[in-house]
Amino acid sequence: MPHGRSDDEWDRLVEEGKRFLVEQAALRRTTTYTELNAVLARRTDVRGFDFEQGSERAALGHLLGQIADDSFAETGGLLISALVQYIDANDAGSGFYALARAKGLPVPSNAGDRQLFWAGHVGALHRHYARPGPRRRP
Template sequence: MRYGRSDDEWDTLAEEGRRFLVEQAELKRMTTYTEFNATIARRTGLRAFDFDAESERAALGDLLGQIAEGSFRETGGLLISALVQYLSSNDAGTGFYALARAKGLPVPGNAADRQLFWAGHVGALHKHYARPVARRHSV
């Protein structure tokens, strides 16, 4: 059990969460914690995380960390959780920066440079997952 959820539920949320983040990256989009939460709940039929409870916010952060860890090699050392931002802010959550540091990535110390690091990460994820553009043949 993790955060009151069975291992099967947790695995289902992680799989669907990863699938949703890859879709967002392919579309060169980002998402919010709110949209991510609502989407994985709707797609899985499992209860959404309750943001009013600190333990539930922590659970969602751990889920995103697991998803990012699981795709770290596939992305060439990028953290797909960078695509999730706060609803009213143009920045990643503290968990993104903590995981980036834990993975040995060069997270800057000041806020402005940290935000540039995050934005670069987002751009690199969009590029990594970009779908090939169909070529038109002229006649």
């Protein structure tokens, strides 16, 4: 039982988490851990993650890691978890950078360049999943 959830519950969380992140990318949006948690609970009828508990925060991080890992090839080497950030933050969480390093991506060492690396990831994910918009007339 991954993180106190049945295998079926965990699989539903992974599937719906990916679906939601793809939707956000197609809309050229990012999301927060709080919004992701609420959407997962609503869409799956599985209890949400309790952010008051470190083990639950870690479980959501593990879920995001699995979603990113599962979709890595589909995105052409991008981590879809880049779309999830803390409320009132303009950057990804540390788990994003740890997974990027584990995947062999060139994560910069200084904070400013790391933020540019993250922003580039977000932009590339938006382009990858972009929905065609209305055609503009010349």
